[in-house]
Amino acid sequence: MTVYGIGLGPGDADLVTVKGKRALESVETVYSPGRLSRSVALEYVDESKIGDLDFPMTRDPEKLRSAWKEAAAEVASEAHEDDVAFVTLGDPNVYSTFGHLRRTLETFHPEVELEVVPGVSAMTAFATALGVEVEAGTGLALREAANGTAPTGPDRMILFKVTDAPATYEKLTEAGYDIRFGRRLFMEQGETVVTDDPAEIDERDYYTLAYAEREDLERDLATAEFDVDDDADTDTELEGTA
Incomplete structure (x- = not known):
């Protein structure tokens, strides 16, 4: 089975991609790292499908590694039976907690298939x-x-x-x-x-x-500035040839 890392976009449920929506609706369990991503996911799945993972508020590397190992074990266990998803705001590969789950799964559960569904970051x-x-x-x-x-x-x-x-x-x-x-x-x-x-x-x-x-940045774009007078002269010439 597959673990989908789904990007939910910046927080507006209407900005979830069509592929992300389909993936959410197809899995049996949806894991969320926080309240905001959970609230967006609930626009597309029933609360009964939401799985709980415990992430401690700490910077202690040992505690963080232990928490992610437990989370990966939970996700991998579910993925042995059915497809599951881990959702995150933005894109799964841009400043995302999904990276921790992906690395931990690849290390301790290499048999689990992973698929990333990008989101608006x-x-x-x-x-x-x-x-x-x-x-x-x-x-x-x-x-x-x-x-x-x-x-x-x-x-x-x-x-x-x-x-x-x-x-x-x-x-x-x-x-x-x-x-x-x-x-x-x-x-x-x-x-x-x-x-x-x-x-x-x-x-x-x-x-x-x-x-x-x-402040002093210069742009060299053909359409950055139009000369209105020149445009008016051109329009007059075109009218005269009509």
């Missing part, structure tokens, strides 16, 4: 929510910015885990970046906030990201 959803175009030829770096850190260097960055927005904002503006923040983008749980004012999101929230772009 915050890395792509941010572009729509913040009104940012990632055009052809763009260099875009992905960085973490937890606890007020502010990585610099690339011209354009997506910053994940922005848990101290004011500190990150101050450091990046001093380094010459324009910054916009997005919190709980496309999430049905909590308030979605898009702002360039860090004071609006000064409380800690794991589901906060930022888009940083150098």
Whole structure:
């Protein structure tokens, strides 16, 4: 049987992919690492199909490894009988807890088949929510910015885990970046906030990201600027030949 790692998207049940929905509906048990992913999964499966796994709130590596070994054993046992799923917000391969389960299963239960169903990640959803175009030829770096850190260097960055927005904002503006923040983008749980004012999101929230772009960044796009006067002259000439 198969264990599906299913990406549920950023938190809006309508953004679950068609393939993800079909996989959810086809399995016998759906495991979730947290309350938010569970609530999205419940839009497509009955609560009776939800399996429980215990993940301790700790950074102790030994306790974490022990917890994931127990979780993998539970999932593998169920997968010997029927297909099962492990769901996660975003995409299973982007900042996801599914990676821990995949590595543990591959190590201790190599007989279990694994299949990943990708989902819409915050890395792509941010572009729509913040009104940012990632055009052809763009260099875009992905960085973490937890606890007020502010990585610099690339011209354009997506910053994940922005848990101290004011500190990150101050450091990046001093380094010459324009910054916009997005919190709980496309999430049905909590308030979605898009702002360039860090004071609006000064409380800690794991589901906060930022888009940083150098102030002097130049773009060379054919359609970046149109000369309205030239367009008007062209239209007049075309009308005269009609």
